[in-house]
Amino acid sequence: MITRLRAPLETAANTVALAGGCALSAIALLTVGAVISEAFGAPFLGDSEIVELVVGASVASFLPLCQLAGGHVAITLFTDRLPRPIRLACDLVASGLMLVVAIILTWRTGVGGLDAFSRERATMFLQLPLWWGFFASFLPCLLWVLCAAFVMVERACGATPRPSETPA
Numbered sequence: 001m002i003t004r005l006r007a008p009l010e011t012a013a014n015t016v017a018l019a020g021g022c023a024l025s026a027i028a029l030l031t032v033g034a035v036i037s038e039a040f041g042a043p044f045l046g047d048s049e050i051v052e053l054v055v056g057a058s059v060a061s062f063l064p065l066c067q068l069a070g071g072h073v074a075i076t077l078f079t080d081r082l083p084r085p086i087r088l089a090c091d092l093v094a095s096g097l098m099l100v101v102a103i104i105l106t107w108r109t110g111v112g113g114l115d116a117f118s119r120e121r122a123t124m125f126l127q128l129p130l131w132w133g134f135f136a137s138f139l140p141c142l143l144w145v146l147c148a149a150f151v152m153v154e155r156a157c158g159a160t161p162r163p164s165e166t167p168a
Helices: 002-039 047-069 084-118 131-156
Strands: none
Touching (some): 002 047, 002 131, 047 084, 084 131
C-alpha cells in the first residue's frame, strides 16, 4: 500500500518543482531586464523586492521533490561500513530528523505569514504585501512535510533503498 502513495506525491512534487523553476526563470529574466534598464539610466525600483518574494517560494518548491528523490546531503563515510540493519536504522533516524525540520520550517513560515498579514507589512518601494511570499512558500512546505513523513514511513517499512544504494 505504501508504494501506491509514492506516485501521487511524486506528481505533486514534480508539479510544484516545475512551477518553482518557471518562477526562477522569470526572476532571472526580470533581473536581466533590471540590469539593462539600469545601464540605460532607467532603474527599476523594487526589482530586489520581487526577487526576494519569489526566490524564497521557489526554493521551498524544490524541497518536496528533493525529499522524495533522497537528494538531501548524506554523509555516509562512516555508516557505509556498518551492517545493513544499523544503516537502515540510521536512515530512519535521519528521515525522522528531516521530518522535524520540515515541520518546524513549515510552522514558522505559517506564523511569519500570519504576522505579516495581520501587521499589513509590505515591501518598501512597491508596497507588495509580504504575506504573499510567505503563503507561496507555505504551500510547498506543507507538501514537503507530507513527503518527509512518507519517506520516513517508507524507510520504516524497508520499502526504499538508501540514496547511496540506488543503482546508477
